[in-house]
Amino acid sequence: MSNEKITITVNGKRYDKEVEPRRLLSDFIRDDLRLTGTHVGCEHGVCGSCTVLMNGKSVRSCLTFAVMADGAEIMTIEGLGTAENMHPLQKGFWEKHGLQCGFCTPGMLMTAVELLKEKPRPSVDEIREALSGNLCRCTGYQTIVESIQRGAEIMQGGK
Amino acid sequence: MAQNRGHIPKSRQREKPREGLKYIGKSMKRVEDPRILTGRGIYADDINLPDMAHVAIVRSSHAHARIKRIDTSKAEKLPGVLAVLTGAQAAELTGPLPTWSSPPVFQRVIAHEKVRHVGEAVAAVCAESRYIAEDACDLIEVEYEPLPIVVDPEEALKSRGDAVLHPDHGDTNLILESKFDFGPVAEDFARADHVVKRRLRWPRSGGTPMETNGATAVWDPGSQRFTIHANTSMYNFVGWMIADTLKVPHHKLNIVPTLAGGSFGAKLFLYKQPVMAAMFAKLVGRPVKYLEDRLDASLNNDAHASDRVYYVELACKKDGTLLSFKQRIIDDYGAYFQYGVGQHGNALAQVVGAYAINSVGVHVQAVLTNKNQQGAYRGFGSEVANFVIERLVDAAADELKLDRIEIRRKNFIKKDQFPFLIPTGNMYDSGDYEKVLDETLKLLDYKGWKKKVEEMRKAGRYVGIGIASTQERSVFSSTEFWMWNLDGKIGWTSSPDSMSLKIDPRGRIYGTLHSPFWGNSPETVATQVIAEQFQVDPSNIEITYSDSDKGLHSTGPGGSRFTVMVTGAIVGAAAILKKKIFKIAAHMMEANADDLELRDGNVVVKGAPGKKVSLQDLAFHAYYMRLSMPDPEDPELTSGLDATYVYDHPVTTLPDPKREHMGIFYPIMGHMCHSMVVEVDPETGQFKFLDYACVHDSGVMINPMTLEGHMRGGVVNGIGSAASEQYFYDKNGQPTNNLFTDYIIPSISESPADMKCGHVETPSPFTEYGIKGGGEGGRMGTPPALAQAIEDALSPFGIKITELPLTQNVIRRLVREAQAKKAAD
Structure with a gap:
C-alpha cells in the first residue's frame, strides 16, 4: 500500500504529511501531530470522545481516514483555548x-x-x-x- | 446469650468537626481542570516515547479449549514486526500474575496450554506500529481442541472432568464455599411470624470507563530497571507484585501513574497490561506500549463485576419487625479469581442495610465459568447487597400489607444507637437515617407526587414511585481480603494512605500524593485540606503525584477511601510542620509557641492582631538561617520545611478467630435515600424518569460540588446496572455484546434531566473533620429504588421484579407473562 500525500490544517497550522490510506484521522492527530487532547474511547464511532471539527462540522475522528481530511481545516480541543485564556x-x-x-x-x-x-x-x-x-x-x-x-x-x- | 460482635476502639480523631472552616465545605472549582480542559492532561495513551513500539494480542475465539498448536511464522516475517510471543514463551519470561485468591488460582499474561474464556490472549505481537501489530495478529494460526463450556453459574456447581477450569483446585468449578452464621439465625427464624422468600438475580456488568487500561514500559539495560507508565491505582500498595511477575528484584521496577480516564474499579490494580508491555520492552530493547482496544477491555480486562444468584429469606414479625436474614449466593466469577471473594466480604460490611436486624446467615458459593473474570466496580459487591435487602424489605411490606416507607422507618438503626456493631461485626460509625429519608421525601415532594400519580393512573398511565434507603460503606481495611480464610492465620491489617508536604523558601506549599488520579478530584481535595490546615490561599498550593520509587505506603482511592485517608495524612504531616513553624515563629516574634496560630498566610499571636510573621518570611528563615534558630541543638529544627505522614486506617479490628464476627473492616458508613418517579410504557417496555431526588449523608463534606458530581454520575451508573447493562455470554460462551453498540451504557437520553441532590451531614467520630467517603453511593442507591418504581408502575399487572437489568425486552416479557397468566385465570 503506497502512502498518500496530504495537506491538513489543524488549529490554524498547516501540515504536509505522508500517510497510509488506512490511517485513521484520530491516529494522525494524536500520534503524527502529537495532539493528544483528542481521545479515543471506543474506535467504533459510538462514544464520541474523539469528536473534532472538520471544516466546522463535527466528525468522529476514529471513523474518518486521514486522507479524507486532505485539504480540510480541522479543529481540536487544543485549538479552543489555553489554561491562561480559556474558551x-x-x-x-x-x-x-x-x-x-x-x-x-x-x-x-x-x-x-x-x-x-x-x-x-x-x-x-x-x-x-x-x-x-x-x-x-x-x-x-x-x-x-x-x-x-x-x-x-x-x-x-x-x- | 447475646452474640459477641467484638469491640469498638477509641477514636484517633484530632480535627473535630466544627463550624467556621474556611476552605473545607466549599464548592471550589477543581484544580485538575485547566490542563484537562485544554487537552493537556496526560492519560495512558498519551505517553509517547522515542522509538516506542506497540503490542496487539491475538484473542481466543474459543471459550474453553486446549491450545494444540500455534504457528507464528507468517507473523514473524511481516515487515515491522519486532517480536511474537505465545503463552509458552511468555511463561519463560514471566511468572504468574498477581492474585489475592487463597489458595491462588494462577493466571498468565498470555494463556498457556489452555484458554478459559473468549478474548483471552493466546499470542501477542510487538511491532513498529499498532497497525502492523494487528496485521500480524491476523497471520497467527491457532489450533484448538475444544473442551466442555461452562456458562450458567448454577450449572457450574455440577461441573466435573474436562469442564473444570482449574483441575489443580479439585474436580469442581466451585472454587470457594463458605457458610457463616452471625448471631442466633435459627432462633430468630423460629420466632418469626412470617418469612419472605425470593430468588433474585443480579447481572454481570462492569465499570467500563471511557478510557481503556494501558501501560507503556521501558527497560533500561544499564540500571537493569523497568519503568512502567500506567493508568493504575494501588501502585504504592502492591506495585511490587508486578516485579515478581517480571522476575526482577522489587527495587528494579518503578511505576509512574498517568491520569486515568475513569476507573469505577476497572483500574483498581493493573497487572496484565504492565506485564505485557514490560515483557516486550525488555525483549525488543525499546519502549513498548500496550493499550487495550475496546474489545480487549470488554473481553479480557479482568474487570467484570458481580454476577449473582441469590436465594434469600427474611424473617419478620407481623408488625414488620425484621429479625433475621438468610442468604445463599452463587456468584459467577468468570475464569479466574483475582480478589477471591473480596466482593462478598465487602457486602458483609452492610449486609443488614440500614436496619437493626439481629442475625444473618451467609452461604457463598463462588463458581468459575468461561468468562472474563470479575474485578471491582463501584460498590465492589455491596451494591448488590443493597439491592437484595431493599427488595426483601419491599417484599415484606407487600406480604405483611404494610407501607414500604413505614416498614423502613420502623426498622432503622436509630441515631442514638451509633456507633453500632452489626451482626457481622462491622461498625456503622454514625448516621441519622430518618432525617435522610424525611429530607428525600421533601425534596421529591412525595405527597404531591402521590396525588399526581393517582390521577395519572386514573388516566390510564403506568406511573410508579420508588424509594430506597441504603448504605455506602467507605474506607475499607485490608482484613476484608482474608477474613474468609479459616486457616487461623492473620493476614494483612494495614491499609494506610500517605502525604508528603513541603513548604518552599518562598512559602509555597507542595503536596505529593501517593495515590493516583482516577477520575476523582484528588488534587482539589488535597488543596482544600492543606489550605485549611495552613490557612493559605489555594493558589499557593501545588499538588503532584509520586511514582513508586518515591512513593509512600498508600492503598489508593478504591472503596471510597481517598478523601478520608488523604485528609488524615495531611493532618498528620501538617501537625509535624506546624510544630516546627510555631517553634521558629515563637523565636522570631519573641512569643510563646502555644499562643500562635496560622491566619491568612501569616503566623499570628492569638489576641494580638498586629504581631505576625508571614509564612513566606518564616519559610525563608527556616531554609537559610540555621544559626538564627532558637536552639541550634534542637533535633527538630533541621533546615527547611518538609514532612511526610503515613495515616493508618482510622478504626479497624481483627476478625474473631472463630469467625463469630469479622471485626471492624469497613466502618465509615455513609447513607443515602434515592427516590424517583417513573412512567412505563407496557406496550414497548420503555420507561422514563418523571422526577429524581436523592439525599446522601457522606459525613462532613469537603467539596459539595464534586460530591454531587459523584452522586449524579453514580446514579447514571446505577441506571445502567439496573436497566441496560449486562455482559452477555451465549451457551457456547461466546460474548454477544462487547461494543458500545450493544453493551448499552446510559446516554444523556436515558438519564434524568433534573436530578435533585440533597445532603445531610452526620460527622464521623473517627475521621479527621468527620468526613466520610462518597464515591460510590450513587450507583449503590439507584437499582433498588428503580426496581421498586418500575414494580409500582406495573402494579396493575401484579408484576414482581426479581431480576436486573430491566431492559425493554425484560419489561415486555414480564408484561406478556402477566397478561398470559391473567388470560389463563
Whole structure:
C-alpha cells in the first residue's frame, strides 16, 4: 500500500504529511501531530470522545481516514483555548463541574462548539439532543448541560 | 446469650468537626481542570516515547479449549514486526500474575496450554506500529481442541472432568464455599411470624470507563530497571507484585501513574497490561506500549463485576419487625479469581442495610465459568447487597400489607444507637437515617407526587414511585481480603494512605500524593485540606503525584477511601510542620509557641492582631538561617520545611478467630435515600424518569460540588446496572455484546434531566473533620429504588421484579407473562 500525500490544517497550522490510506484521522492527530487532547474511547464511532471539527462540522475522528481530511481545516480541543485564556465553553465546564475524569470532555466540547455556532442560546432539550451521541461515564450529564448553558452565557457577554 | 460482635476502639480523631472552616465545605472549582480542559492532561495513551513500539494480542475465539498448536511464522516475517510471543514463551519470561485468591488460582499474561474464556490472549505481537501489530495478529494460526463450556453459574456447581477450569483446585468449578452464621439465625427464624422468600438475580456488568487500561514500559539495560507508565491505582500498595511477575528484584521496577480516564474499579490494580508491555520492552530493547482496544477491555480486562444468584429469606414479625436474614449466593466469577471473594466480604460490611436486624446467615458459593473474570466496580459487591435487602424489605411490606416507607422507618438503626456493631461485626460509625429519608421525601415532594400519580393512573398511565434507603460503606481495611480464610492465620491489617508536604523558601506549599488520579478530584481535595490546615490561599498550593520509587505506603482511592485517608495524612504531616513553624515563629516574634496560630498566610499571636510573621518570611528563615534558630541543638529544627505522614486506617479490628464476627473492616458508613418517579410504557417496555431526588449523608463534606458530581454520575451508573447493562455470554460462551453498540451504557437520553441532590451531614467520630467517603453511593442507591418504581408502575399487572437489568425486552416479557397468566385465570 503506497502512502498518500496530504495537506491538513489543524488549529490554524498547516501540515504536509505522508500517510497510509488506512490511517485513521484520530491516529494522525494524536500520534503524527502529537495532539493528544483528542481521545479515543471506543474506535467504533459510538462514544464520541474523539469528536473534532472538520471544516466546522463535527466528525468522529476514529471513523474518518486521514486522507479524507486532505485539504480540510480541522479543529481540536487544543485549538479552543489555553489554561491562561480559556474558551467560554471551557470556562463553563470548569465553573459548572462539567467533567470528572475528563476523557470524554474533548468530544463534549467540540460538539458544543458546533451547537453554539448554530444555536447561540440553546434550550436544555436542544443541548440534550446535541449530546445524545456522546457518552460520559462520570458526570450523569446534567452538569455538562449546565456547563454548555454557562458557556453560551459567557459567549453572549455574560460574566 | 447475646452474640459477641467484638469491640469498638477509641477514636484517633484530632480535627473535630466544627463550624467556621474556611476552605473545607466549599464548592471550589477543581484544580485538575485547566490542563484537562485544554487537552493537556496526560492519560495512558498519551505517553509517547522515542522509538516506542506497540503490542496487539491475538484473542481466543474459543471459550474453553486446549491450545494444540500455534504457528507464528507468517507473523514473524511481516515487515515491522519486532517480536511474537505465545503463552509458552511468555511463561519463560514471566511468572504468574498477581492474585489475592487463597489458595491462588494462577493466571498468565498470555494463556498457556489452555484458554478459559473468549478474548483471552493466546499470542501477542510487538511491532513498529499498532497497525502492523494487528496485521500480524491476523497471520497467527491457532489450533484448538475444544473442551466442555461452562456458562450458567448454577450449572457450574455440577461441573466435573474436562469442564473444570482449574483441575489443580479439585474436580469442581466451585472454587470457594463458605457458610457463616452471625448471631442466633435459627432462633430468630423460629420466632418469626412470617418469612419472605425470593430468588433474585443480579447481572454481570462492569465499570467500563471511557478510557481503556494501558501501560507503556521501558527497560533500561544499564540500571537493569523497568519503568512502567500506567493508568493504575494501588501502585504504592502492591506495585511490587508486578516485579515478581517480571522476575526482577522489587527495587528494579518503578511505576509512574498517568491520569486515568475513569476507573469505577476497572483500574483498581493493573497487572496484565504492565506485564505485557514490560515483557516486550525488555525483549525488543525499546519502549513498548500496550493499550487495550475496546474489545480487549470488554473481553479480557479482568474487570467484570458481580454476577449473582441469590436465594434469600427474611424473617419478620407481623408488625414488620425484621429479625433475621438468610442468604445463599452463587456468584459467577468468570475464569479466574483475582480478589477471591473480596466482593462478598465487602457486602458483609452492610449486609443488614440500614436496619437493626439481629442475625444473618451467609452461604457463598463462588463458581468459575468461561468468562472474563470479575474485578471491582463501584460498590465492589455491596451494591448488590443493597439491592437484595431493599427488595426483601419491599417484599415484606407487600406480604405483611404494610407501607414500604413505614416498614423502613420502623426498622432503622436509630441515631442514638451509633456507633453500632452489626451482626457481622462491622461498625456503622454514625448516621441519622430518618432525617435522610424525611429530607428525600421533601425534596421529591412525595405527597404531591402521590396525588399526581393517582390521577395519572386514573388516566390510564403506568406511573410508579420508588424509594430506597441504603448504605455506602467507605474506607475499607485490608482484613476484608482474608477474613474468609479459616486457616487461623492473620493476614494483612494495614491499609494506610500517605502525604508528603513541603513548604518552599518562598512559602509555597507542595503536596505529593501517593495515590493516583482516577477520575476523582484528588488534587482539589488535597488543596482544600492543606489550605485549611495552613490557612493559605489555594493558589499557593501545588499538588503532584509520586511514582513508586518515591512513593509512600498508600492503598489508593478504591472503596471510597481517598478523601478520608488523604485528609488524615495531611493532618498528620501538617501537625509535624506546624510544630516546627510555631517553634521558629515563637523565636522570631519573641512569643510563646502555644499562643500562635496560622491566619491568612501569616503566623499570628492569638489576641494580638498586629504581631505576625508571614509564612513566606518564616519559610525563608527556616531554609537559610540555621544559626538564627532558637536552639541550634534542637533535633527538630533541621533546615527547611518538609514532612511526610503515613495515616493508618482510622478504626479497624481483627476478625474473631472463630469467625463469630469479622471485626471492624469497613466502618465509615455513609447513607443515602434515592427516590424517583417513573412512567412505563407496557406496550414497548420503555420507561422514563418523571422526577429524581436523592439525599446522601457522606459525613462532613469537603467539596459539595464534586460530591454531587459523584452522586449524579453514580446514579447514571446505577441506571445502567439496573436497566441496560449486562455482559452477555451465549451457551457456547461466546460474548454477544462487547461494543458500545450493544453493551448499552446510559446516554444523556436515558438519564434524568433534573436530578435533585440533597445532603445531610452526620460527622464521623473517627475521621479527621468527620468526613466520610462518597464515591460510590450513587450507583449503590439507584437499582433498588428503580426496581421498586418500575414494580409500582406495573402494579396493575401484579408484576414482581426479581431480576436486573430491566431492559425493554425484560419489561415486555414480564408484561406478556402477566397478561398470559391473567388470560389463563
